[in-house]
Ligand SMILES: NC(=O)N[C@@H](CC(=O)O)C(=O)O
Ligand SMILES: [Zn+2]
C-alpha cells in the first residue's frame with residue numbers, strides 16, 4: 266500500500282472563483298493545489314468581453330497569495346448577441362482560452378445565456394475556424410423535461426446535432442453526470458472530451474434526499490442514480506484521455522444554500538485532490554490518477570503539461586464543518602467526514 270503519491274502538478278478545468286470578498290477567500294484553495302484553472306464567467310454581470318476578462322484575470326491574480334503560482338485561464342460567456350470578432354480577438358490575444366455555453370436558465374447566473382444555439386451559429390463557426398474550444402453546461406431547460414433527464418435530452422437535441430453541424434468545433438462536455446454522457450463522449454471523435462467533478466464520483470441522489478434534504482449535496486447538473494455514478498467512476502479511472510479533472514467548485518454562502526430555495530453549487534476546492542484520489546484508490550486505479558488530473562486536460566487544450574509536481578500523503582484527517590470567510594461561512598464538500606489522503610504540497 267503506497268504511503269504517498271507524487272504527480273505532475275494538476276490543473277482544474279472548471280472552477281467558479283466569484284468576485285470581491287468571495288474571490289479573495291476562495292482563490293487560495295484552488296491556487297494551492299492547481300497550477301492553472303479554467304475560470305467560469307458566470308459573474309453578475311457575466312464576463313462577455315475581452316476587457317472584462319482581462320480585468321477579472323487581474324483581480325484573480327491579485328488574490329493569489331505570495332509564494333503560490335497560479336494562472337487563471339479565462340472564458341467568455343456566450344449570449345445570443347456574442348460578436349464572433351470579440352471571441353476571435355480575445356482568443357488571439359491570449360485572453361480567452363475558451364468560450365462557455367450556458368443554456369439560458371440552466372444554472373446559477375445563466376439568465377443571460379443562450380436561448381437557442383442557432384443564435385450563436387456564427388460565433389461557433391468562428392471558434393471552430395480558430396480552434397477555440399467550447400465549454401458546455403449540457404442541460405436543456407424546458408419545463409416539460411424532468412430535471413433528472415435534462416442532460417440526456419441535451420445530448421440528443423442539442424449536442425449531437427451541434428457536433429454534426431460543426432465537425433471542427435472542439436467541445437468540452439462539462440461536469441457530466443450520466444451514463445448517457447459517458448457513452449456519448451466515448452463514441453464521439455477526438456474533439457470531444459468531458460470533465461467530471463469529485464461530487465459526482467462520490468455521491469448519488471440519495472445523498473441529497475435520504476434522511477432529510479441536504480442542500481450541501483445539491484449542485485447542477487443534479488446528482489443522479491447510483492448506476493450513473495458507477496459509470497462516471499469507470500470513465501474517470503479508465504485512463505481514457507477523453508475524461509479529465511474539473512472540480513466545478515462553486516461556493517455559495519451557507520445561508521444561501523440552507524434556504525427555502527437553496528443555490529446550486531458545491532464548494533470542493535479545499536480538498537479537491539484528496540477527494541479525487543480517494544476515488545482512484547477505491548477503484549484500484551492509482552496509476553491513472555496523474556493522467557486524469559494532470560495530463561489529459563493540457564493535451565485536449567493544446568497546452569504544455571506542468572513541470573512541477575505535487576505530493577499527497579496517506580494521512581487521515583477530518584474535514585471541517587465550516588470555513589469562515591469575511592462575514593459569512595462556506596460549507597466544504599466532505600464536511601464532517603474523514604479523508605485518507607492529505608495534500609502535502
Ligand atoms: N454547478 C453548480 O451547481 N453551480 C454553478 C454553476 C454551474 O456550473 O452550473 C455555480 O456557479 O454556482
Ligand atoms: Zn454548469
Ligand SMILES: [Zn+2]
Nearest residue numbers: 281305513515
Ligand atoms: Zn460550474
